[in-house]
Amino acid sequence: MTEAVSRPTLEAVAARAGVSRATVSRVVNGGDGVREPLVTRVRQAVEELGYVPNQAARSLVTKRHDAVAVVIAEPEARVFADPFFALQLRGISKELTAHDNQLVLLLTEGRADHARVARYLAGGHVDGALVFSLHLDDPLPGLIRNAGVPTVFGGRPDWSDGTPGPVYVDSDNRGGAREAVRHLVGLGRTRIAHITGALDQTSAVDRLDGYRDIVGDADPRLVVESDFTPGGGERAMRELLDRCPDVDAVFAANDLTALGALRVLRETGRRVPEDVAVIGFDDVLPVAEQADPPLTTVRQDIEEMGRLMARLLLRGQAGRPGRPGRVGEQSADEAAAGVILPTTLIRRASA
Amino acid sequence: MTEAVSRPTLEAVAARAGVSRATVSRVVNGGDGVREPLVTRVRQAVEELGYVPNQAARSLVTKRHDAVAVVIAEPEARVFADPFFALQLRGISKELTAHDNQLVLLLTEGRADHARVARYLAGGHVDGALVFSLHLDDPLPGLIRNAGVPTVFGGRPDWSDGTPGPVYVDSDNRGGAREAVRHLVGLGRTRIAHITGALDQTSAVDRLDGYRDIVGDADPRLVVESDFTPGGGERAMRELLDRCPDVDAVFAANDLTALGALRVLRETGRRVPEDVAVIGFDDVLPVAEQADPPLTTVRQDIEEMGRLMARLLLRGQAGRPGRPGRVGEQSADEAAAGVILPTTLIRRASA
DNA sequence: GTGAAAGCGCTAACAG
């Protein structure tokens, strides 16, 4: 006795309400132009039968999917070492949910998966894509452009060709860096160092630029390249102390890096902030708040970034090389561009 | 000139290959019972046209979706404070990808979203669900059961009614706790305390049980209830020192809690591990490795948990109260049950 | 083995 619980169709609702399928369809989709008595009758039939529209059938005719792909292209485990993506996802999810769109998550493990993702996007399974791929040499953005799907990028992508700029949402990395360094200057520090992030990511480059905006042509030995990890931060800090024992402030490219720097500073007997002031970036709470001493850092509103990305896509601000759809209804002359979210300096004990 | 780039259909491929739609369909779906010359010709046409099957059309007839929902029901921001879910997602994603299934992510913000999720699952948009909902009083698992979708839970759910047990994957929280405490005992500690996690989650309860398994009826003041956060860990540690100044070891319910405990220990001038040994749980790398001193902790293979959940669902081990589908093809007598993954004690400096 | 034909459940003209 396989209780074949096949769900009710439009047909069934129509029969029960004593109207045509078309009328039920109209009611289900907002019920414009249907007279009150019928609307109620249909609504009731829907209720009684527990009718839920079959999305596949609907997509087949509308060519819409009410679904958006989120592509996270980060081979490194590092992505998962801080809550960055989790927060973005939450922001994205909230916005998509508010507009009855589903979130299809596409995680990639290196290049092997790129073709798969490109095929999926080109396959017209979703109305748009939100893409995180922050590495300069990543071929994925290009592939995605060819897929002809409206797309919004998370973080400024690095396209130097002449095509109309991609739509993206980013934090004000450069401005945030400037504020951090300015704060250090305000503290009277004169030997301000910078430990960079992985310079194949625009965020790291922008933060370095912000640092340079303030310090000008300071001693180049005060800039040490690193990679956004605590271990990298340690190595960089050691090298820094080696090169410039008189350093009195460090602006680290992110909180994890700052953590590594703090550790080395402590080991070598420097007091923070008395001897060396330290500032991070991101304001990853469990890291920044629990650091010793608690970390002064530049906060970015990560969840808001996610929300905004989704909003841009749904509003059709996104580049849409190809076919139509509810997502992507922007006017043709809408200049594709980036949206930059402000950052805030959070003062704690380390600077 | 809107280059209506409407993608090629089966029809088009059939025409190009000089065969019928049915034949193309067969080839696309594995190409059994089609003779070699045709297979090649069709494959080539598919290639040339860049044909990608329309999933909506396919689902409409097969009633399969090759999509799985991942439901993360965590109102608290805490979820996002550690990479737990990110790692699970990665494991899930890998497994789903390997079987050509899509991952639909459903994040919920408290009860308001429960109805939405239940409706979505009941709506037959996906072939199954992987559900994370670790709070004892959460109504979501019940709702999902009623949705009639094959489901695998992440973490042992707490159903006390008589229904056949839900399928779930969990870490060996109890065993891991035992190992941690045993290690402390082996170190010669005699006043071993436990700072619990949020006791409305089975993981916290299981870890507490494991602790008790080893210490027996030790001084009950050595157990302090907390909530898995660093702040909670601090408060708990303070209370603990207050109650039992002679404590010489602490087993914390997770790494974040241990971090808070370490901080208080340091503040109050205790040396770790000389005066007080500390063990955490989870082995969240950026936390455990960067702690001062680096944290001895119980590692769980989180990614593997995710992978296993997906595998169970795809293999049809999952409870399936309702309709058929590729997902959920288990034999009726297959005993639904939990799979418990082993944990490992990672020795660092803190104990 | 291969093709022809009948829908899957829904929306979107088009009549009435």
Next chain:
DNA sequence: CTGTTAGCGCTTTCAC
């Protein structure tokens, strides 16, 4: 305003 009529692109009997 409401109902009728075509399909959307695909899989799947069923003949050939």
